[in-house]
Amino acid sequence: MAEESAALSDRQMQQIEDWFSGKGVEPRCSQCQRTQMSTFSLAAVSFITEEGTASTQRATTLLPIICDNCAHVEWFLPSQMGMDV
Numbered sequence: 001m002a003e004e005s006a007a008l009s010d011r012q013m014q015q016i017e018d019w020f021s022g023k024g025v026e027p028r029c030s031q032c033q034r035t036q037m038s039t040f041s042l043a044a045v046s047f048i049t050e051e052g053t054a055s056t057q058r059a060t061t062l063l064p065i066i067c068d069n070c071a072h073v074e075w076f077l078p079s080q081m082g083m084d085v
Contacts (some may be wrong), residue, residue: 009040012083013051016063019081029074036068042078042085061085 008016016039020027027037043062048053063076063083078085 006075009084012042012078013039017084019083027065029070029072031072032067034067034069037065037070039063039065044071046058049058 023057026035028035030035041064043064045060045062046056047058047060049055061078063078065074065076066072
């Protein structure tokens, strides 16, 4: 369950572009194969406990990359991408 989001800075957007180009790949939707993808924020995501509630101790920050054509979302770990979070 997403709790909050923060707009990406110009530096973070550059870090995303640099990471993808450094890997030699262009973001491509795994569902429709289009390359028109967008991102605009990081998402703080909580883990769900066995009781079905959001954990306050276990959370992570994820980067959603969204397909502009079919709205499929792919999630990335910004910490693994070398991004400032």
